[in-house]
Amino acid sequence: xxxxxxxxxxxxxxxxxxxxxxxxxxxxxxxxxxxxxxxxxxxxxxxxxxxxxxxxxxxxxxxxxxxxxxxxxxxxxxxxxxxxxxxxxxxxxxxxxxxxxxxxxxxxxxxxxxxxxxxxxxx
Numbered sequence: 001x002x003x004x005x006x007x008x009x010x011x012x013x014x015x016x017x018x019x020x021x022x023x024x025x026x027x028x029x030x031x032x033x034x035x036x037x038x039x040x041x042x043x044x045x046x047x048x049x050x051x052x053x054x055x056x057x058x059x060x061x062x063x064x065x066x067x068x069x070x071x072x073x074x075x076x077x078x079x080x081x082x083x084x085x086x087x088x089x090x091x092x093x094x095x096x097x098x099x100x101x102x103x104x105x106x107x108x109x110x111x112x113x114x115x116x117x118x119x120x121x122x123x
Contacts, residue, residue, distance in 0.1 A: 001026045001027070002024065002025070002026040002027055002028045002031070002098055002111075002112040003024070003025045003026050003112065003114075004022055004023070004024050004025075004028070004096050004097065004098070004112055004113065004114035005022070005023045005024075005025075005114050005115070006020060006021065006022050006094060006095060006096050006114040006115065006116055006117040007020070007021050007023070007117055008020040008021050008117055009093075009094060009117030009118045009119040009120075010118075010119070010120070011120045011121075011122065012086055012119070012120070012121055012122070013121070013122050014086060014087060014088055014121055014122060014123050015085060015086065016086050016121070017082070017083060017084045017085075017086065018082075018083045018086065018119060019080055019081065019082050019083070020036070020080065020081040020083070020094055020117060020119070021078055021079070021080055022034070022036070022078065022079040022080070022081075022096030022114060023076070023077065023078045024077045024078065024079075024098075025077070028053075028077060028098055028112070029053060029074075029077065031053065031098035031099060031100060032052060032053065032054075032099065032100055032101065032102060033050050033051070033052055033053065033098065033099040033100070033101065033102055033104070033110075034050065034051055034053055034072070034079045034096060034097070034098050034099070035047065035048070035049065035050035035051075035096065035097055035098075035099060035110055036048040036049050036050070036070065036079075036081050036094060036095070036096055037094070037095045037096075037097065037107055037110070038090075038092035038093065038094045038095070038119075039092055039093050039095070039116075040091060040092040040093075043092075045095070045107045046061070046092075047061050047105035047106075047107070048060070048061055048064055048068065048081070048094070049061065049064065049068055049069075049070040049081060050070065050099075050103075050104075050105075051070045051071070051072055051079065052102060053072065053074070056071075056072060057102075058070050059103060061105070063089075064083075064090075067083065067084050067085045067086075068081060068082065068083050068084070069081070069082040069084075070082075079096060081094070083119070086119075086121045087121060088121045088122070088123045089121075090119060090121050091119060091120050091121050092119060093116040093117065093118050093119075094116060094117050094118075094119055095113050095114055095116045096113075096114050097110035097111060097112060097113045097114070098110065098111060098112050099111070
């Protein structure tokens with residue numbers, strides 16, 4: 001069983017930065033990929049970024065490429081999302097999850113969702 005816990009969300013001004021964390025417990029290491037998704041009010045869950053746990057390879061949504069960076073610390077079994085140059089459109093609840101496939105952006109391919117952390121960007 002895998003449990004994930006997100007943290008680090010808060011209110012920030014437009015142009016600011018935040019770093020989110022996703023700490024894992026259980027057998028998360030058995031999954032090939034970990035990812036960040038986000039969900040804004042009234043919208044579906046949107047892919048943000050993903051990382052292969054063993055190799056550290058990454059891929060991003062076009063909307064965040066160049067502004068967000070996904071990393072991992074395998075010793076701490078923790079994934080991070082460094083978010084720079086934040087925009088009001090980045091306001092959402094951010095979730096992490098694990099998946100078995102590479103290069104998927106479909107939330108249906110991921111599981112063991114955390115409870116989410118709220119990021120609010122004011123203009």
